[in-house]
Amino acid sequence: MSSNTGGGLWDALTAARHSTLHCWVDDHWETATWAEVVADAARMTAGLRRHGVRPGARVASVLTNGPAAVRGLLGVWLAGGTIASLPVPARGMDPGEYVQQLETICAALRPEVFLVEQRMLGLLDEDVRARLRVRSWESLADTGTVDQSPPGDDEPAFVQFSSGSTSAPKGCVLTPRAIAAQLGMIGTMLAGRPEGEVAVTWLPLSHDMGVFGTLLTPWVNDWRLHLSTPERFAMAPRTWFGDLAEFGGTMTAGTSTALRLGSRIGRSTRLAGGLDLRACIIGAERVEAETLRGAVDTFGPYGFRAESLMPAYGLAEATLAVAATPVDEPPRHLTVDAVALADGVLSEVDPGAESATAVVGAGVPCAGVELSGAPADRLGEVLVRSPALASGYLDDPERTAERFVDGWLRTGDLGFVRDGHLYPVGRADDVISVAGRKVYAREIENAVDGLAGVRRGCTTLIGAADGRELTMVLEVRKQLDDYRPLAEAVASVAMAKAAVAVDDCVFVARNTLPKTPSGKIQRHRCRQLLATGRLTPLATVHL
Numbered sequence: 001m002s003s004n005t006g007g008g009l010w011d012a013l014t015a016a017r018h019s020t021l022h023c024w025v026d027d028h029w030e031t032a033t034w035a036e037v038v039a040d041a042a043r044m045t046a047g048l049r050r051h052g053v054r055p056g057a058r059v060a061s062v063l064t065n066g067p068a069a070v071r072g073l074l075g076v077w078l079a080g081g082t083i084a085s086l087p088v089p090a091r092g093m094d095p096g097e098y099v100q101q102l103e104t105i106c107a108a109l110r111p112e113v114f115l116v117e118q119r120m121l122g123l124l125d126e127d128v129r130a131r132l133r134v135r136s137w138e139s140l141a142d143t144g145t146v147d148q149s150p151p152g153d154d155e156p157a158f159v160q161f162s163s164g165s166t167s168a169p170k171g172c173v174l175t176p177r178a179i180a181a182q183l184g185m186i187g188t189m190l191a192g193r194p195e196g197e198v199a200v201t202w203l204p205l206s207h208d209m210g211v212f213g214t215l216l217t218p219w220v221n222d223w224r225l226h227l228s229t230p231e232r233f234a235m236a237p238r239t240w241f242g243d244l245a246e247f248g249g250t251m252t253a254g255t256s257t258a259l260r261l262g263s264r265i266g267r268s269t270r271l272a273g274g275l276d277l278r279a280c281i282i283g284a285e286r287v288e289a290e291t292l293r294g295a296v297d298t299f300g301p302y303g304f305r306a307e308s309l310m311p312a313y314g315l316a317e318a319t320l321a322v323a324a325t326p327v328d329e330p331p332r333h334l335t336v337d338a339v340a341l342a343d344g345v346l347s348e349v350d351p352g353a354e355s356a357t358a359v360v361g362a363g364v365p366c367a368g369v370e371l372s373g374a375p376a377d378r379l380g381e382v383l384v385r386s387p388a389l390a391s392g393y394l395d396d397p398e399r400t401a402e403r404f405v406d407g408w409l410r411t412g413d414l415g416f417v418r419d420g421h422l423y424p425v426g427r428a429d430d431v432i433s434v435a436g437r438k439v440y441a442r443e444i445e446n447a448v449d450g451l452a453g454v455r456r457g458c459t460t461l462i463g464a465a466d467g468r469e470l471t472m473v474l475e476v477r478k479q480l481d482d483y484r485p486l487a488e489a490v491a492s493v494a495m496a497k498a499a500v501a502v503d504d505c506v507f508v509a510r511n512t513l514p515k516t517p518s519g520k521i522q523r524h525r526c527r528q529l530l531a532t533g534r535l536t537p538l539a540t541v542h543l
Helices: 006-014 034-042 045-050 067-078 095-109 118-123 126-132 176-190 208-221 230-235 238-247 256-266 289-302 338-342 397-403 441-449 484-498 523-531
Strands: 020-025 028-033 058-061 082-085 113-116 134-136 158-161 171-174 198-201 224-227 251-254 279-282 309-314 321-324 333-337 356-360 370-372 380-385 408-418 421-427 431-434 437-440 454-463 470-476 504-508 539-542
Touching: 006 067, 006 176, 006 208, 020 034, 020 067, 028 034, 034 067, 045 067, 058 067, 058 095, 067 082, 067 208, 095 126, 113 118, 118 134, 126 134, 176 208, 176 321, 198 208, 198 238, 208 224, 208 251, 224 238, 230 238, 238 251, 238 256, 251 256, 256 279, 256 289, 256 454, 289 309, 289 356, 321 421, 333 338, 338 356, 338 437, 338 441, 338 484, 356 421, 356 441, 397 408, 421 441, 431 454, 437 441, 441 454, 441 470, 441 484, 454 523, 470 484, 470 523, 484 504
Parallel strands: 020 224, 058 082, 058 113, 082 158, 113 134, 198 224, 198 251, 251 279, 279 309, 470 504
Antiparallel strands: 020 028, 158 171, 309 321, 333 356, 370 380, 380 408, 408 421, 431 437, 454 470, 504 539
């Protein structure tokens, strides 16, 4: 896709296509050509119009991975609507809290209708469905067509509500021009072959990486797509690489956490065939060098190459991708001192050093993207200029003015650029001030993850409001008779990695800590739950 205009976006989505979409439904794959998907979407527009969807109207939805939602996304656009993608429930969020979040967002959004898959209707009681004007995508099938009137180039077309890893969800407003530019960038980045590619994914369409990276990119490029579900992946992580082997997948994407899970399961499960992956994009959270090595070790015998791995960096405010490792280049990483890193200093050390941490590169800027603020010799806030930038946050001019400045996006992420490659380290929110010095939380959390008995990816470091104390909250693999030895091991790791003392360790059961759908712990929610006594600990150890 080469056009950077909204008209180009609609032309690309509705052009004659011959490849196929395969959606996992219940226990089987449902297949349709892209041309059939487009025709079905057009036949939903009359029903959408009867529910008030016309040019300028807002439509709320929780985009799940079913075939009706895929068609509905295009149907809303053809009817002229702006679709707002609301977050799915975070792990650890009870149903009442999730409904409250949806109602809060909809009160500000004021949608004409709230659309979900039929199977989700039962999750909302009758009163909630009435208040939010909830309908199913399936109820719109074959209701007739209206004249197509999709949003103009610079009009709102999509509002991506964040998953809320660092704050309450906020809506990034995307135009057709920005979306088209992003899809063009991804197409250039992947350098798809003339004969086409085979994309395989399970990523939720409620996440920007899912909807733009693994749904719309194959769609506009006429690639075959096998669209599984996050629920199927969660139940059986081996299905990710199993599908890649079965269907000859050449393109896929996921998170570092998901790659670790898929690789771990893969060691005990034989794949049905070899792997022909050209690009396995890894992003949405900090990428761990150990995880990349583990994937190559596990799937190398099936033909998986280090050069297939594409660590990348992006965010919803830029539609999706900002930088990515070039195709056929192995990932890069630098080993630096974690203590110095918290002070923004880059000091390369031997990998065997006690304070060593590996920072994985996210590749070079995508076509048309500029980076600023991330020098080569120290950490800085990553600033992004891109033709795919959002036009701001929905109905929030103050936050928009803070983050979108003179054509640049202030990402709030820290990183550095070395030899043209961006090395994202983490968010500024991850830097905690304690006893007058800075502590980079993720470095300590990653080190604690390696302790026996701790669930990997399930630790979070929380600083007290007065900046005097640190609390580590972590999930354990199984309950212990005595938690003090593990707490003391946590304290030793924190001192070795960052020269700081942890004051308390709060141990919780499996699947307790709130996480976003992409697997990032919601530090702000953990802090709230801890402060309000809503975390139920297995034990609390004062050090």
